[in-house]
Amino acid sequence: MQIPYILTVFVVLFLIVSPVSASLNKISANSPVFIGEADVDISAALNGCHTISWYNSGADINSATPAKSTQIYPINTVTTLIYNYNFTRDFYGGYTGTWYCTDLAPYYPVFVVEEPQLDIKVWDLDHNVDVTGKSIPKATNITYRIDTNLYKALVLKNRPNRNLDDTPFTVKLINPNELPVPGIYTGTMGKPGTQILSFDSKPYFTDSPYYWRDGGEWDHNARDLQGTTVYPDGTYSFVVSQNLNHMQDDYVTRSAAEREGKTTKTALVAFEKQPFVATVTEPPVTTAVTLSTQVSTQQPTESGTSLPTLPTSTPVPKKTTYSPIPEWLGIAGLVIAGIFIIRKQA
Structure with a gap:
């Protein structure tokens, strides 16, 4: 019978495909x-x-x-x-x-x-300072920082059976509309090099403090393909919790104040509303010539616009007029001319 052999193979396969607890x-x-x-x-x-x-x-x-x-x-x-x-x-x-x-x-x-100790801060990467609970310019590069003594549970010498998939920590990023942020844009969609990175929600670390490794890549001013702002102005929440060996069960009947800093902690930061800046086109620079007097009457052109006015100091050509010759002088002239012609022919 091959039953023992088959059972052995089945157990081995089961161990291979079964997730590590x-x-x-x-x-x-x-x-x-x-x-x-x-x-x-x-x-x-x-x-x-x-x-x-x-x-x-x-x-x-x-x-x-x-x-x-x-x-x-x-x-x-x-x-x-x-x-x-x-x-x-x-x-x-x-x-x-x-x-x-x-x-x-x-x-x-x-x-x-x-005693378990758990803390999370919003960290300004540009100035290396804690900005938790503050309002900051939206362009500021930030990350989250976790300070805790619970990292010791992930150190191999303390917990010899730990594996790299084990972590008691969970972090959530909540936007001003109370919606979770599962990933971050590194730039506006369609822009070369832009990526969507998964939010670091299950950090594993063996030292403290721990910093979210991709925080500095987060473009808070990113827009989607429709041009809509991905991250609205307002207050964002970083919430860290831990449940090392069912520890939250021990705190389930305790007040929120007792759980804060033990099994959970929240850090807030607000992105300042960006002021509207209107785009102003500077008019071309022209040199003005002061004229002493301008003609008050403008004549419209065919298109309906007015012709530029002319200064009165510019001479205007005048038409020359002549008085008529007296009639008797004209007749006398003709008589003299006739006599001159007759004599010329004789």
Whole structure:
């Protein structure tokens, strides 16, 4: 029978095509963990330990009495709790720092408890300053900046099973019309070199601060193929949230103020309305000649426009007129001419 062989092939194929599940839940020894995380695999961190303790700052852990202790599970027992352990606020709130295994000396660190811290800013790339909550010229190059201690959950030595597809962070960009912006134009459509880049909504980083890598490519004055402004004037929102190992479930009943800076944070920036600038065509420069007096009457041309006026100082030609010759003088002239002709012929 080939059934075992067929089943083996089926399992291998299943593993190949199946998506890789999130793997941020397993921690190494002495790694950071965050209040609110759930279903965390602390087995490697415990390394067989049963009782963990927390000491006040500066205390000698070898001689001082722990300020707080808990038995994870009794000695000589087996439990699945260490594979899905919860760092609840009710127990760990106010007890941040290193927790030690105190079964037997020498005591050793198991994990380091931290409060989650999450912040996002709007960053002016032209001047390298924070412009969160401000109104800026639309031409200013900006990006978002994330400051957080949660990046430690993406460091390989802390979470050995993490993969590059895992990230607890989500960022959204919301325009003044309360609509998400899924991509950014690097220029006006139709212009050579213009691209539409996906918005960096699932950042993965192992250090802080983190800057949106393509923020400086965003052309806020871009227009679409119809010539319409893609990004209207007004207030834009950058919203970051994180859900490391279901942490938001721990905050679901808490106020918005308690969630702000822990599981979510919002940064606002306003693009200033651009003033309307009219295009003015300068008239041609002409040299004016001052005339002493102008003729007041203008004669229209055939097209209906007036002829330029003429100065009176310019001489105007006058028609020469003559008086008529007296009639008797004309008759006398004819008589004299006749006598002259007759004598000439004789």
